[in-house]
Amino acid sequence: MAEKTRYSDEELAEFKALILEKIELASRDYQQMMDVLTNKDGNGVEDTMPTYKVLEEGSMTQTKEELTTMAARQQKFIQGLQAALVRIENKTYGICRVTGKLIPKERLRAVPHATLSIEAKLAQK
Template sequence: MTEKKRYSDEELEEFKQIILSKLELAKRDYQQMMDTLSNKNGNDVDDTMPTYKILEEGSMTQTKEELTTMAARQQKFIQALQAALVRIENKTYGICRVTGKLIPKERLRAVPHATLSIEAKQARG
């Protein structure tokens, strides 16, 4: 039996549904982070005592920096998921970009935007 070169259309559809659901959740999380950063919730300490505000500024700055980092990471994740959808459309999804072999389904279900097999990833160090 010859080794499969690509996933079938049915298999690609399964992965597409996984990616779409993860993408929807990722976009929602990203929007929540951006709303928090732009203070759309309105839960700020602007209307409380000045002393409290001074004490909170340091931790608020750190929290905003952490949130900005998380938002950037989330945006990168969204882009990776969108790129995976393009690979599905091109029927190149699930093919390791180093070895050219199929990435196992279990790995793609866990990390649907993966472009490397475990072997290729470990070889990169």
């Protein structure tokens, strides 16, 4: 029996459903991070005690920097998932871009935006 060169339409539909679910969750998380960064839910009442203000400013800056980094990573993750949807539509999803072989389903379920097999990923190092 010849080795499969691509996933069937049914398998691609299963991956598409998984990816759409992950995009929805990731988008919700991203929006929550952006809401915090832009102080969307802030009540507009600032703490006017100068002592507390000085102590909190450093912590708030660090928190905002960490949140900005997390939001950027989340946005990159969403873009990777959207690119995976394009590959599903092109019927090239799940094919390693280095070896040309199918990426195992287990890997795609864990990392649905993967474009490399474990073999190719390890060879990069």
